[in-house]
Amino acid sequence: MTGVQLRRMPLLLREVRGNERLEPLVVQEERSNHVLWSCATAQDIWADNESFLQKAKWGETDFCSTCKEMQETLTVPQLELCACVLRQLWLRRNRWVFYDAFAAPRTLWLSAKSELEEFQQAQHSVTAQHEEQHVVRNIVKWRRPEGDWLKANWDAAFSESSRKMGGGCVVRNCDGEILVAAAWPRSFISNPLQAEALALERATDLCAELGFQKVIFKGDSLILVKDILCKEENMSWYGQLVEDLKPVFTNESSRRLQHGLGNQAAHVLAKLALQCNEEVVCLEEGPREIMNCIDHDKFVSLLI
Template sequence: MEFSSKLGEGGLELVSVICYRLWLRRNDLIFRNLFCGPKHFIKAACTDIIDFSMAIVEPREGRDTGLSPVEEREGRDTDCLWKPPSGARLKVNFDASFLKPVQKVGLGIVIRDSKGDPMVMVAGQRDSVNSAYLAEGDALSRAFSLCADLGVDEADFEGDAKMVIDAILDPTPDSSWSGQLVEDLKKGLSSKTNWKLTHVRRDGNRVTHVLAKLALPLDCEFVWMEDGLYVAMPYIASDKPDCMPTAFTDCV
C-alpha cells in the first residue's frame, strides 16, 4: 500500500511493466544469448504502457460503446465539440502527455482549416520535463514556433490546459517558478496581432490527445502535411460539423 501511494497510478504501472521487461531481458540473455540495454527496455516499457492505454481508451472515444468516433459525436455536448475557425483563419490545437516517472513528454499539434481538414500534424517528445504544467507549456511553445515557421498570421490556438492558458492570458507578470515559460509564451502570443488563445474541454481536443500519447516513445519529431496520421483521421472526421455516421468512410 505504501509503495503504491508513493508512486501513484502512473508510476506503479511503469514499475510493473519494467519488472516484466526485466524478466524477459533475463530470459533472452540466458536462453537466446541476447543482451538488451537498460535504455532500450525502459523505452519498450513506456511503449507497452502507451499501447495498453490506447487499447482501453475511454468509452467517449468510441471503443467500449462499439461506436465510431463519428457516431460518438452525436451523444456529446455540442458546447464541448471542436469548432472550425471562421473565414481564412486556422485552428491550432495542442496537447501534451506527461509520463512523470521518467520525466518524458509527448507533444501533439494539429492545424486545421475552416472545413476541418488537417493541414499539418505534429507528434514529438521532450525529455527532462518535471511537471504536466511545463509539458503543456512546451506543447504550446512548439505550436507557436511551428506557426511562425509556416508563416501563419491568423490562428486560433486551443488547448485543454486551463491553468496554463489562464496564466498566459493574465496580464499580471508571473513571478512563480514556472513564470519564465509563461512570460515567453505571452511574448509569443503577442508577436502576432491575429493570434488568439482559448481554452477548450478535452472533447474538443481529442486529435492532439491521441497524437501526444503516440508521441511518447518517439526518438524524434514527426510532421505530416495534409494527409495526417491514419490513427488520428477518425477523430478528424468526427470533429467535422457536417460529418454524419453514414458518411464516415467518405470523411476519412
C-alpha cells in the same frame, strides 16, 4: 612578506621583530557540500530530533556523493523532505550573509515541511485538473474556425515514471482539412503543466516556421491559458516559460489563445509522441491513428 596575507592582528601587539616570519592565512574556497552537509551549523540541522539522518557519516566530500548516499538509503518521501531542507539551508546561509539573520534548526525543519506540503498540494491540483479534462474531452466537439482563420489544437501527455512528455498539434482550416499534424517527444519534464507549456511553445514555433497567418491556438490547460493572458508578471516556478509565450499573443493580432476541450486528435498525437524518439511532422495529412477523429470532427462540425 610580500604577497603573504596576514592574520588580522596589529603587528605592534604581536611584537614582530627583525626578519621574523608571520604565519600566512590560508583561505579555503567555500564548497556547496560544506554549507549543506559537513559544516558545524549544517550538522546541527541534520542532528535535530526531526531528522532521520542523525547517524549519518559526516565528511568533506563532494555534493554528488552525498546525494547518491541519500538516494541509496532514504525512501522517496524522505528524499523529498531532504530536498526542501537543503533548499532551506542554502536560503538560511544567504540570509545570514546578506541580512545577518540566522534561523534555528527546528524553525528550518518546520519551514521545509510546510514548503513540501504546499508543493504536494499544488501537484495534486494539477493532476486532478487533467483527470477531469480527460473525462470531458470526448464530450466536447471540435468547432470550425471562422473565415480565413486557422485552428491549432495542441495537447501534451506526461509520463511521470520516465519524466518524459509527448506533444501534439493539429492545424485545420475552416473546412476541417488538415494542414499539418505534428508530434514530438521531450525528456527531463517535471510535471504536466510544464509539458503543456512546452507543447504550446512548439506549436507556436511550428506555425511560424510554416508561415501560417491568423491562427487560433486552443488547448485544454486552463491554468496555462489564464497565466499567459494575465497582464501581471508570472513569478511561479514556470514563470519564464509563461513570460516567453506572452508576447506571441499580446504583440500580434494574428495569434489568439483560447481554452477548450475539443482536442481529441491532438491528445492522440501527444500519446503517440511518448513512443517516438524524434519529432514527426505530416503536411496536409496525419497518422492513421487520428484520421477517425478528424473525419468525425469534420462531420459533427457541420451539424453544430
